[in-house]
Amino acid sequence: MMLEDEIFRKYTVDWNLLVSYGFIKEEKGYRYVTNQVPGFKMIVFVFKDGHVKGTIWDTALDEEYVNYRIESQNGTFVSEIREAYIALLKDIRVHCFKETPFVSKQANRIAQKILEGYQVSPEFLWKRDPLSGVFRHPKNGKWFGIIQHIKADKLKNKAQGFIDILNVKLDEQCAAKIVEPGFYPAYHMNKKSWISVCLDDTVSDEVVMDVIRQSYIINSPDPYWLIPANANYYDMIHIFDDTDITLWKQSVPMYENDIVFLYVSSPYSSIFYQCEIVEANLDHVFENENIHMQKAMRLKLKKRYDISEFALERLKEYGIKSVRGPRHVPKALVKLLEE
Incomplete structure (x- = not known):
């Protein structure tokens, strides 16, 4: 060089x-x-x-x-x-x-667009590879993009010099993309799930940002939660009579705008409410003989269900045999609950 x-x-x-x-x-x-x-x-x-x-x-x-x-x-x-x-x-x-984060002009343009669109900056994790930047999903830390500076012949046979590439996760869409100009089997990643894009302006910024959007969605955490509420400890019938906001225990990572379905235990054994998280990861220490709380979230009521509409017997049809703690909701059930 x-x-x-x-x-x-x-x-x-x-x-x-x-x-x-x-x-x-x-x-x-x-x-x-x-x-x-x-x-x-x-x-x-x-x-x-x-x-x-x-x-x-x-x-x-x-x-x-x-x-x-x-x-x-x-x-x-x-x-x-x-x-x-x-x-x-x-x-x-x-x-x-x-100074710029990456070498090529297109790589730097894409990094700026990711910052503007997703509020995510690259992380440079390896001292031995200071030109490789990882983009993490802000909710779960999963990688949805990696820009690397590699020898061009790693992707293009007999090519000279170095190029910037972007690795994105497209899962089953990889096979369809790989036939398009500028797309290659993933460099240093699982080739069944990831694909490499050359950032040499062969592929337009618009198309690059579209595959980034797809990778971001694939790596997004499931936003739908089913959470149990003990009818012996909470007045679940009247909890939203005077307000549409309530403070609730948070025992697993959840995020603003996630959707929570409150499942009320025996004698009801049914989903009562659909709520949206408006604040998450709040420090809130509370203890009594039944409830131990370190973190809390604020839930906003979005929808009420008839007590018999989504009882446990119906939930079993979607693979939910019991609700003992926070869990994700099958997509088919989410579709019904959202109707």
Whole structure:
């Protein structure tokens, strides 16, 4: 990798700052020239696509000096030239560039769109792989996207250089997507559930964001809960007579906007209410001989059911044999409860 590519790998140019630094605008970009090392002229060029290229010119010999690019050349003189050039590039980076999370323009655009749409920023989890960023679902921490910087030939046969890719989970949709340009069997992930997308503008941002949306949904926690209420401890008949809000014990991870169906125990053994969680994970310590509470949530009444409508005998038809603690609700039953 060229020195310039390494130093500016995760940076994008701020064009407004180049001129103030001393760059001269030309047809193909911006040029900066300095004679800070006696006998040598250092030239840095920023092309219109943001790519940076540099040369060092030996003014005495009137030819390009290249020894500083040869790693095996480590004598005192060449090392001084190399260090001075690297220091110049880093100074330009500080004053004219801004850091970005990823290498490619499309990867950075997609990261910004994910932030705007889902309020999720990438997490860089591996010191040995600082260019791989994971996007986690805010409710359960599951990965719904991973952007990685890999050798291009890992996906494209005989391709040169490096590329940014996005891994998303599409489950059974993988087979259909894999035939489309820019989509490949997942790199370093389960190929039955995940797929890789090249972030080299082969696939439009709109299509990339659509597969991200699908992956986000697939990785979302089930928002429908069936929670038991002991009729001996709570007045479940009148609990919502004077208000549509109640404070309720929360014993498992749940989130705002999740839907809770309150199942009242014997002698009723039936679902009484449908509620929405309006606040979750509240610190609320309460104890008596029957109730032990550390966390609570606020439930807002959405719907009442006839006491006999969703009794346990009917729930058994959907695989619910008992309700001893919070549990998810089968989709077929949710459909009925929502009608």
